Amino acid sequence: MITGLLPLSEGKILVLGGSGFIGRYLRARLAGHMGEGQVVATYNGAPFPGGLKFDARAEDLRQAVPGLEAFSHAVILLANAHPDDCARNPEASRVLNVTAVKAIIDRLTESGVCPVFASTEVVFDGQKGGYVENDPVNPILLYGKQKAEIEAYLENHAPDALILRIANVYGSDPAGSGVVAGWHKTVTGGAETVKCAHDYIASPVHVEDVAEVVIRLMEGGRRGIYHVAGPQPLSRQDMFETLLEEMRRTGSVEVVSCSIDDFPTGEKRPRDVSMRPDKLMAATGMEMRTLRSACSDLVAAAA
Ligand SMILES: NC(=O)c1ccc[n+]([C@@H]2O[C@H](COP(=O)([O-])OP(=O)(O)OC[C@H]3O[C@@H](n4cnc5c(N)ncnc54)[C@H](OP(=O)(O)O)[C@@H]3O)[C@@H](O)[C@H]2O)c1
Structure with a gap:
């Protein structure tokens, strides 16, 4: 059973893929909000102080992160997040984006941890734009198909999970990513x-807004799908x-x-593939920059 209902101040947060673009901002924001000791984050090839090494293709989450039951939520950011690379390497990208992520979800639900899954705008086919959360998905990119497969898996195996369809993310650090x-x-x-x-x-969204809404959604005990998108x-x-x-x-x-x-x-x-953030803004009280x-x-x- 998923608990995930602990106030953030009482449960720890696990960030899987804490070394990536979004992960770096989310870690910093979470540590400021909850205290360093309440946040545990993993990396694969890019270590950072206090990070736990976890290669999701080769290791079981329980071995890499002992004491899973202490976490209220686990934010699943780890992925091959490059659509062209996924298309060029369909089998290798599936091992990480689908097989490994399903195994992670199983470990989390067995331990009562709420999965918070980073999905994407390209679960949509781009014919319409202005997508809202209950529009039907119809991915045309392999990367989008892999993310949509995980959304469907969560619906069946962890219906209380939080699914974030994140738009194209950018930042305002001139030396940063995006x-x-x-x-x-x-x-x-x-x-x-x-x-x-x-x-x-698309509806580009600022990386600091992404980090902030993830925290607000977890804090509010939210479940289901949210479009994490910029305002236009x-x-x-x-x-x-x-x-x-x-x-x-x-x-x-x-x-x-x-x-x-x-x-x-x-x-x-x-x-x-633009998405509307109205549901997100209503749930979090955030104005997207x-x-x-x-x-x-x-x-x-x-x-
Ligand atoms: N950025 C965007 O515009 C955007 C938009 C929509 C959705 N998303 C989704 O949001 C999530 C985070 O995106 P991002 O831009 O932060 O991605 P990113 O910078 O490419 O980071 C990917 C993360 O996955 C980890 N990782 C890669 N291979 C791994 C493996 N075999 N085992 C364990 N961890 C592994 C990386 O670890 P190392 O770096 O340590 O190897 C890194 O922490 C992804 O799921 C992506 O699909 C991103």
């Missing part, structure tokens, strides 16, 4: 032209032009508008 910081490096590196897709639309649908070209405006570099960099199909992606990409304000913060941080 598409916006990457573009900032490209522009400050002197690029004269940048190719951007006008027909790939934006094409890649809209996003890049917003960054250029905040950098006061409009006109000095040529934006070459193109189709997402002009990029060498392993599989044809869905078009509009706009891309413009985050770009402004990034530019200020880089100055």
